[in-house]
Amino acid sequence: MRYALRFFVAFAIMVALSTASAKDAPRKIAVVVDTSGSMNGNDKPRYTILATQIVFDLLDESDELTVIRLKGRESFSCNNNPPDYSLAYKVNAKRRNEAKIKINSLLWNYESGNAFASPVRTAVHALGTDPASQRMLLFVADADDMGRCESTLKSELRDFKKTGATVAAITVRPTRGGTFNGPLFDYSGWANAPDRIIYELAAVYQRFLGAKKKVQTGPVGSTIEFNIDPLVKEAFLVVAAEGNIGALQSDNANPSGSLDLDYRGGGVVKGADNIERSYRIVRLSQPGEGKWRINLAHVPKNAGFMLLQDFAIGVRLAGGQQNQVPTNTDVPVEVEVFDERTGKIVDVSNLSGLDLTAVIDGREVPLRDDGTNGDRVANDGVFTVTTRFDEGGEGALPVRLRTDALDKTTTFVFDVTEAPWLIKPEIPTQTPVDSPVQLRARLEATTSRSHSPPKTLVIDEIGLVLDQVGSEVYEASWRPTKVGPQKLTFRADGSPDIPKQKTTIDVLGTIAFGPPIPVQIGEIGSHTEQTGSLDLSQTSIRGQFELGVTSNFSSAGSVLEIKIGDEWQPVEGTALTLIVSDAKTNKWPLRIRVGGCPGACRTEPTLTITQGSQTLTVPVVVTVVPDSIFVCYWWAFATFVVLVISAIFTHGRFIWPFSFTRQLVVQISPEEDIDGEGFPHPVSAVRGTGRGFYRHARAYVGSDYRLTSSPRGALARLRAERKRVMLVPCSGQRLQRMDADGEWKEVEQGEAFASYSYVYRNDDQTLYFQLRNRL
Structure with a gap:
C-alpha cells in the first residue's frame, strides 16, 4: 500500500507542475480518469481522488484543471461522439473545499464502461489549441487501449500534439505494451510490481517537468531529509500517509528560504477499503541550496514523500x-x-x-x-x-x-x-568612434505599391531619424560615441505593418600616442632594487587596445621588470602585452633589480611601445653603478692565494707527508757482528713513528739499543722521504759508517740519504745498526 500511495503522490506532482517552465503563461491540465468497473479492484483506496486533490492544491488560481470520467456507452459511429461536459468538472480554484467534494463525487463510483471517445474530445476541447498556453492531457487507466474508437482517437491526438500540447499516460496495473505505453505518448509510466511504481513514475515526472535529475523520494521517519539544487525558485514537498500526518516543523539548521508548512491545508480521502489517507504539502519559496530537514512530531503509518524542484x-x-x-x-x-x-x-x-x-x-x-x-x-x-x-x-x-x-x-x-514593405539597411560593417557615418536604408516592396512608403525611418537604440532622400531611400548622419558592437533596429515610423529590421555596426576605438614620459629610476648599485612607473596617460585612447612592450635594457647582473596584474615580468626583446583603455589610468609599476657585481648599461635604456603601425619610445633614466674589480672578483683572488699556499704545502709534503714502508726494519747490535748479535726492530711496530699533519714519519735509534719515537737520548733520527729514508745524527752525537771497502768513515752532521748497505755505529763503538727490508 505504501508504494501505491507514493506512486499517486508522484502522479499528482507530475500533473500539477508539468508546465512549471512557463509560470507566466496560462497552464491547462485535463485528466481523463478510467472509471470503468475494473477500477474497483485496481483502485479500491481511491488513489485517483487523492491524487486529483493534490493536483488541485498545487495549481495556482490562474491555472485550469479539468477532471473527466469515462462514459458508459458511445455511439456506434466514432465520429458521433462529441465533447460531453456532463462527464467533466472544471475545478474552481477559488472554492477549494467545494471543489474537493465535487472531485470526490465525480470519481468515486467505478461503474462506467470503457467509452473513451467523448471524454478525450472533451479534454482536447477544454485544453484548446493555443500554442502559447502550456497544456497537458493525462490519462490514468487500467486498460491497455482506448477501446473501439482507438484508431480515430490516435489520429486526433497526433493533430492535437502538433499544437505544442503534451500527452501522457499512467497505467495503474501491469500491462504488456498497449496504446498507453506507445510512441503516441510523450511520457508514460507503468510498473509490473508495487516497489517499482515509484521509480518508474519518478522518471516520467522529472522528464515531464523538464528536469533530468531524479526525483527525491523515500519513506518518512521522524525527519525528512532532502537536497535543494542551485537556481531553484520554488519547491514542493508532498507527504502522504495512512491516517493523520500531524504538524510539520522546519529544522533550525535549514538554509535560507520562505516556507509554508501547511500549504493549502492538505486533505483526506477515505477509500472503499475504509482506510483514511491524508496528504500535506510544504511549499519552499526561493529556497537556499543545500540539505534541508523537515521534522515530524508524529510518524504516520505507510508514509512517503516526494520533492519537486522548479528551476528558475x-x-x-x-x-x-x-x-x-x-x-x-x-x-x-x-x-x-x-x-x-x-x-x-x-x-x-x-x-x-x-x-x-x-x-x-x-x-x-x-x-x-x-x-x-x-x-x-x-x-x-x-x-x-x-x-x-x-x-x-x-x-x-x-x-x-x-x-x-x-x-x-x-x-x-x-x-x-503580409508586410507591404521590407526595410533593407545599407550600412558599413565598421566605423571609428567620434567620426560621422552615413546610415542608409531602402524599402523593398513585397506586393503592389498601393501602400505608400513611410515618411521617415527610426533607429530606436540611438534615437536617430532617417529622412527620405530618394525613391524609397532613407538616410541620416550619425556620430557614434561608444566603442563596441552597436545594435541598430530600423523601424518605419507610424507603420506598424512594416516589420522592423535588425542589424549591427562595429564601432572601432582610436588610439594616438602622446609625448613619452621618461621612467625615472636614478642611480642604483649592487644587491638593491629601485622602482619607477611606465606612464601612458598622455596617450589619447577611445576604447580598449592591446599594446606590445619591449626593452633594450642590457646590464650584466640586472633585470628590468614590469608589473602586469599581480605578476612581475621581465621586459626583454620578446613583447609583453599591456591592455589600455579609456576607463583606466594606464600606468604600470616598473623596477630594476641588481645582483652582485653589476655591469654598467651598454646603451641608453628605453622601452618600446607598439600598437599596429604606431611606435612610442620611452627613455628609462637609470645609472647602474658597477663594483670594482676587487669586489667583483674577490673569489678569484682568494682562489689564487689558496692555490699558491696549497702548492707550497703540497710541494713541501706538509699536506701529504711521507710514511715509512711497512717492511722497514732497523737491526741493532752491541757488536760489529750485527747478524749474529743484533736484534731486528720493525719501525711499524713502534708507536709514534707514523706520519702526522705537517710532519713526515720519523723514528729514533736510542743509545739504549731500542727504536723509539722520542728524541731523548737518541743516537740518530730516521725520516721518511718518498721511497727513501733520510738519516741525521742527533745533537751532540757522532756517527760512523762502514763503506764498501770495510773502512769506517764519519757521517756528516747534516741530513743525508741512509743506504741499506751501510752499517752505522756510535763513536764509542758500543752500538751498531743497519736498515733492512723485512722478509
Missing part, C-alpha cells in the same frame, strides 16, 4: 524582439536565458551543458551567440536563430533549453502578416 531558468524573447513578423521572409529571432526570480539575464557560462535549439520544419536548429548565422553580437547573452513563416496568422516557434540538469521547451507565438 527560463527563455524569453530578447528586448526589442517584435511579435509581428512578415510572411516569406527570413526573420532573426533573438532570445535570452534569464533567472525567473530576478528577471536578470543568466551568465550562461555557469550553465553546464547548455544547448538551445529551435524546432523549425520538424528539425532542431541550434541558436547561436557567436556572431554568425544572423547573430548580431558574439557572446552578449542573446541567442539568435533565423526562421521563415510561409503563411499568415499565428506562427509558433518552440525553443528547447537543455543543460546537464534541465530539458524544457518554451513556445513563442508570432503574428505573421
